[in-house]
Amino acid sequence: MTHCPSLQDWLDLAETRTTPARAAELQAHxxxxxxACTAQQAWIGRTLAAFSQVAAPGLAETTRRALRELAAARLEARERPLWIATLLRDTRLQQAVGARGSDEGIQLRYDAGEYEIRLWAEATEVEAVEPWYLIGQVYDRATQDFLSPEAVLMVGAQGNAQTAHTENQEFHFGAVAAGTYRLAVRLPNTELLVPELTLEGV
Structure with a gap:
């Protein structure tokens, strides 16, 4: 194997979606x-483990907060600090005059300590099955710049996961089905975790 496998390759390996031959190739690599690939694989493993322990939707906020702290505490020792994000803004909840309507998509903002995660969900043409196209950015409050993520991972309520396409300071998920997700962003010096992201049907 002359080139490094993609992040999706390592995700498929972690979720046992690869063939035995491909798994052997990845292990040999x-x-x-x-x-670099050892770090990618370790990050995916830590992230999936953290997602499995973060509180599910519907629990009391005190319970949710306690489980988030537990998930962070149980992660393996890491070079990068981990920030658990909390929701700052959801345009679906805004009732003020002039708020963006559903026809223009959804805007979400999350507080992640020194950073802010900004998401835009736009309706796609394939609304019946996979109605959303998701775009995201990470804003550094200290430098007032948008950052380029090394990797972005989104995991659904059933454990189904997908990786984002990153381009400059944006990351993109195409054709996302309605549901509840958890989002992980890997930056050069830190990691961000959104424990709950809900996209309803259009």
């Missing part, structure tokens, strides 16, 4: 000593 790790054993060759590739530090």
């Amino acid at each position: 790790l054993e060759s000593g590739c530090a």
Whole structure:
């Protein structure tokens, strides 16, 4: 294997979606000593483990907060700090005159300590099955700049996961089905976790 596998390859391996032959190739690549791919695989493992422990929708906020803290505490020792994001703004909840309507999509903002995660969900033409196109950015409050994520992972309520396409300071998920998701963003110096992101049917 001359080139590093993609993030999606490592995600498929973690979720046992690869063929035995492909799994052997990926394992051989790790054993060759590739530090970048070892870090990618470890990040996916930590993220999926954290998602499995974060509170599900519908629990009391005090319980939700306690489980978030527990999830963060149980993560393996890491080089990068982890921020658990909380919702700042959801345009679906705004009743003020002039608020953006559903025809223009949804805007979501999350507080992640030193950072802010900004998401836009736009309706697609394939509304019956996968009605949303999701675009995101990470804003650094200290430098007042938008950052380029190294990787972005989104996991559905049933455990189904997908990786984002990153382009400059944006990340994109195309054709996202309605449902509740959890989002992880890997930056050069930190990691961000959104424990609950809900997209209803259009």
